[in-house]
Amino acid sequence: MKGKEGTWRLAWLATAIVLGLAGYAIFFVAPPELRQGNVYRIFFFHVAIAWGAFLAFFISFFGCIGYLASRQQEWDWLAVSTAEVGLAFTTITLIIGSIWGKEIWGVWWTWDPRLTTAFFLELLYISYLMLRVMIVEPDRRAMVSGVFGIFAFLDVPLCYFSIVWWRTLHPQPIIGGAPGTGLDPRMWYVFLFVLVGITALMVVMIRERYRLEALRRQVGVLAAELEERAAPDESKGVTA
Amino acid sequence: MNLPRSAGAVLAKELRIELRTRDLTHTVLFFVLMVAGLFSFAFSPTADESRRILPGLIWMAFFFAGTLMLQLCFVREQANDTLAALRLAPIDPFAILLGKLLANFLFLAAAEIVFVPVFSVFYNVSVLPVLGRLILVLFLGTFGLAVVGTVFSAMTAQARMRELLLPMLLLPVLAPVLIAGVEATGELLVPHPSLAREWVSMLAGFDVIFLTATWLLSGFLVEE
Amino acid sequence: MDIALTTSLGVEFDRVEKRFGALLALRKVTLRIAPGEFVALFGPNGSGKTTLLRMAALLVRPSAGRVTHLGAEGRGAGEIRGQIGLVGHKALVYDELTARENLGFFARLYGVSRPAERISRVLDAVGLRQRADDVAGVFSRGMRQRLAIARALITEPRLLLFDEPATGLDRQGRDWLDRTLDGLHDAGATVIVSTHDDSLAALAARSVHLDAGRVVRDTAASAVPLAPEARR
Numbered sequence: 001m002k003g004k005e006g007t008w009r010l011a012w013l014a015t016a017i018v019l020g021l022a023g024y025a026i027f028f029v030a031p032p033e034l035r036q037g038n039v040y041r042i043f044f045f046h047v048a049i050a051w052g053a054f055l056a057f058f059i060s061f062f063g064c065i066g067y068l069a070s071r072q073q074e075w076d077w078l079a080v081s082t083a084e085v086g087l088a089f090t091t092i093t094l095i096i097g098s099i100w101g102k103e104i105w106g107v108w109w110t111w112d113p114r115l116t117t118a119f120f121l122e123l124l125y126i127s128y129l130m131l132r133v134m135i136v137e138p139d140r141r142a143m144v145s146g147v148f149g150i151f152a153f154l155d156v157p158l159c160y161f162s163i164v165w166w167r168t169l170h171p172q173p174i175i176g177g178a179p180g181t182g183l184d185p186r187m188w189y190v191f192l193f194v195l196v197g198i199t200a201l202m203v204v205m206i207r208e209r210y211r212l213e214a215l216r217r218q219v220g221v222l223a224a225e226l227e228e229r230a231a232p233d234e235s236k237g238v239t240a
Numbered sequence: 241m242n243l244p245r246s247a248g249a250v251l252a253k254e255l256r257i258e259l260r261t262r263d264l265t266h267t268v269l270f271f272v273l274m275v276a277g278l279f280s281f282a283f284s285p286t287a288d289e290s291r292r293i294l295p296g297l298i299w300m301a302f303f304f305a306g307t308l309m310l311q312l313c314f315v316r317e318q319a320n321d322t323l324a325a326l327r328l329a330p331i332d333p334f335a336i337l338l339g340k341l342l343a344n345f346l347f348l349a350a351a352e353i354v355f356v357p358v359f360s361v362f363y364n365v366s367v368l369p370v371l372g373r374l375i376l377v378l379f380l381g382t383f384g385l386a387v388v389g390t391v392f393s394a395m396t397a398q399a400r401m402r403e404l405l406l407p408m409l410l411l412p413v414l415a416p417v418l419i420a421g422v423e424a425t426g427e428l429l430v431p432h433p434s435l436a437r438e439w440v441s442m443l444a445g446f447d448v449i450f451l452t453a454t455w456l457l458s459g460f461l462v463e464e
Numbered sequence: 465m466d467i468a469l470t471t472s473l474g475v476e477f478d479r480v481e482k483r484f485g486a487l488l489a490l491r492k493v494t495l496r497i498a499p500g501e502f503v504a505l506f507g508p509n510g511s512g513k514t515t516l517l518r519m520a521a522l523l524v525r526p527s528a529g530r531v532t533h534l535g536a537e538g539r540g541a542g543e544i545r546g547q548i549g550l551v552g553h554k555a556l557v558y559d560e561l562t563a564r565e566n567l568g569f570f571a572r573l574y575g576v577s578r579p580a581e582r583i584s585r586v587l588d589a590v591g592l593r594q595r596a597d598d599v600a601g602v603f604s605r606g607m608r609q610r611l612a613i614a615r616a617l618i619t620e621p622r623l624l625l626f627d628e629p630a631t632g633l634d635r636q637g638r639d640w641l642d643r644t645l646d647g648l649h650d651a652g653a654t655v656i657v658s659t660h661d662d663s664l665a666a667l668a669a670r671s672v673h674l675d676a677g678r679v680v681r682d683t684a685a686s687a688v689p690l691a692p693e694a695r696r
Contacts, residue, residue: 321554
């Protein structure tokens with residue numbers, strides 16, 4: 001137990017160092033972009049965090065399937081931890097994307113396919129968490145939210161394609177040259193570095209959240225046991 | 241253990257109860273008529289404007305009416321614990337959901353049969369030349385709404401604040417149906433109407449994916 | 465009672481637990497009810513009687529332990545369900561439908577052969593023939609209970625589970641209930657009844673007392689030694 005905890009502390013430390021270095025690299029290693037100047041630097045974190053969000057939701061989907069297949073609470077803990085981290089990452093992605101959009105597009109928000117999909121993703125997983133709040137009994141909560149989690153995840157590609165087709169039928173905002181065209185190799189290295197840092201952050205955050213869920217369960221069990229000891233046991237000594 | 245037979249029995253039971261009480265159909269009809277009227281007061285659209293906004297209005301009205309109606313689908317089984325009675329029977333749990341979702345589909349379709357002509361008259365938009373294609377689009381979209389709505393109704397029946405919860409779960413998941421339904425309906429109401437293949441296939445794809453998921457997960461959905 | 469039964473179905477609980485959140489509804493219950501027994505379940509409210517019965521009816525799955533149906537080894541859950549009749553707290557019938565329609569619906573779900581015949585036999589057995597075409601919503605408590613029992617009998621069950629069937633019945637209704645349960649048991653069904661009523665205890669050959677999710681007394685305990693955990 002102690003050793004395990006130590007490993008995780010090291011993981012936190014390593015994540016912090018990688019992210020710190022990544023922050024440095026974004027500002028001092030990567031060159032300015034030709035057309036966007038310095039604003040583009042937001043993209044390193046933006047894209048990496050969006051990737052982390054999607055990866056988290058993907059794991060959450062498997063958590064849901066795992067629970068339904070095995071009925072082991074641990075899978076449900078994984079599903080909720082990853083969904084929450086994914087939601088936090090999506091929110092950050094949307095916020096920093098908005099800041100970039102304001103600078104480059106001149107608006108905070110536009111119904112661009114990726115933005116809109118991220119928006120629906122946000123709604124879907126807020127629903128998932130709300131559903132969990134409304135169901136008290138842990139086994140039923142895990143089961144119902146497992147089913148919803150699967151439905152929500154299946155809905156994501158449908159949302160994405162419907163929005164892409166929808167946008168192509170409507171006038172689109174003028175967007176500056178797509179990022180990713182002709183990236184300087186230094187930009188790539190920095191990006192990979194940021195990606196590693198963010199993925200590590202995702203993993204350690206999920207782990208903390210998972211541990212919280214496990215502790216909650218433990219508290220529930222202990223509380224029930226305590227209550228039982230407090231109540232005089234009438235059945236004591238009565239055997240047939 | 242015969243799926244069509246037991247699903248048919250559940251469907252017949254739902255229809256019989258509905259014919260006797262008419263709770264759901266009355267609620268849905270009243271709701272959509274009210275939307276049609278109120279909308280006209282609020283925006284007093286011209287014929288051109290209505291052509292543009294009508295598809296969105298039709299689908300939004302159905303979504304909200306559907307949420308109201310689907311709420312009752314499993315809650316109705318709680319008064320006498322009849323869901324337990326269904327689960328006690330030696331039938332595939334999917335039969336319970338299938339019977340109910342077909343019933344919900346028929347209730348919504350019945351409302352649409354009244355609703356579409358009324359809208360067409362109120363807003364002076366002719367639907368007769370495209371009736372067949374419009375029915376196809378409405379059919380696919382309504383079926384998607386019935387599938388996901390029935391499943392979520394089963395999920396939320398025992399939850400706290402289920403009246404709020406159901407629309408919260410349902411509406412985001414139905415976003416693709418809303419977009420595809422509105423777009424496909426819109427393409428049918430323009431001067432040179434055409435059936436938008438990609439939207440029809442989106443609606444059909446949604447129906448197939450979620451009906452399959454329901455079939456796979458039905459055992460969990462009716463559990464206690 | 466002319467409800468023909470062939471062989472009956474028992475049920476065995478092996479260290480069964482049921483957890484609802486932090487609440488333990490059943491704690492390591494080990495109980496064997498052999499085919500053909502007539503068992504009365506006693507215990508205060510919340511002692512786990514309902515959970516135990518619903519578990520025997522395959523409505524509730526145990527959080528731990530095993531529930532096996534004796535006399536149905538190797539059969540699938542579907543087939544076992546078809547041989548269990550449950551009369552719950554609530555009537556398990558639709559208020560909007562008539563007695564006959566309710567029974568017709570459940571007969572279809574159970575795949576009863578020659579349903580019309582079966583329905584009229586069951587209606588006679590519970591004495592509802594005169595009211596068969598009234599909607600269940602207008603029934604008195606006693607008649608609802610008769611209909612609930614008719615529903616449970618539609619499939620010719622070999623294991624009958626009754627959850628406090630006497631609640632809300634008048635003297636006459638209770639007498640009728642006692643006779644009915646006795647008749648069903650004589651016809652060969654295993655009968656498990658949860659009750660507060662001592663008259664049923666006289667009828668049942670064995671009584672099992674539950675408290676806080678444990679078996680605390682079993683008049684046939686010599687046959688099944690209690691697990692040490694259950695005695696804790």
